[in-house]
Amino acid sequence: MPELPEVETIRIGLAKLLLGKTIKSVTFDWQKSFPNDQTQVNKYLIGASLKSVNRRAKVLIIELSSHYSLVIHLKMTGQLVYKDKEVRFGAGHPSDSLIGHLPDKSTRVEIVFLGGSKLFFNDQRKFGWMRLVASELVMDMDFFKKVGPEPLQPSFTWQVLKQRLMRRKNSALKPVLLDQSVIAGVGNIYADESLWAARINPLTKVGLLSDRKIKLLHQSLINVLVLSIAKGGSTDKNYVNAEGKRGSYIDFAKVFRRDGLPCPRCGREIVKIRVAGRGTHLCLFCQPDIKRKAFTKKIGTIN
């Protein structure tokens, strides 16, 4: 669930809360969540201070003074929550926070800083991971070597999008948008939302897209991602920011998780289908299947 806007929101929060802090100790309860050996942890993590917090695609990279970095992928249910000694979660409006007492049963890694504040890596489904990697080797990790362009960089023009998409001409568009080697950071929520905004059916073959449609998709992707970052991301079930707070983008979503409700543009019912194994939300009227349209036209001609 954490996609580009959620990870970016966490990055901004962590940068504000963690920079300059020194790591005192680390504990973990699930080997796969943090597979480094104890020698490396003692040498490069304990005693190191935090220099910067960066993001590439859906991955966080916390650079340490030891010339090592903590590379973190939250996958679907991962959370990174900072807790200062003084901060009391549960204070404020109850709907603001999903986090109660920490650590809890989904806490996989707990990092304690000098002074007593803590960073919790929670992950219900244990798909996420955190890894200690020499900073100069981070971009050599397999994932980064093949990952596509950042959609919010100015260099991500519609022509770049077109060129990346056209490597997969025969594929349905949606799975291509989700492919991190094509574009970085887009997941299920923002794929559905940007396709709705651009009025493109998710099953449309990439090779059938006109330049006009690609320009529209390009702008829609950027609009959706920028708005979501401004709203602090989407909280569907698990996602919270570095302070344990929800994001509100889901209130602005037009189709995602809105099956059965009226399309905000035409009023017809939003449907949920399965595309490449993933739940996909769309308006069949606003996002007609190009193939089906062509077929209908052909029948019409025969008649």
Next chain:
DNA sequence: CACTTGACCTGTCCGC
């Protein structure tokens, strides 16, 4: 080689 399916996990929800 392009594309699909299964594995990794746990919690929740739905039907019987």
Next chain:
DNA sequence: TGCGGACAGGTCAAGT
């Protein structure tokens, strides 16, 4: 109320 199964959806590996 319990129980099995589907579903949630990011990424890699394996299969067609």
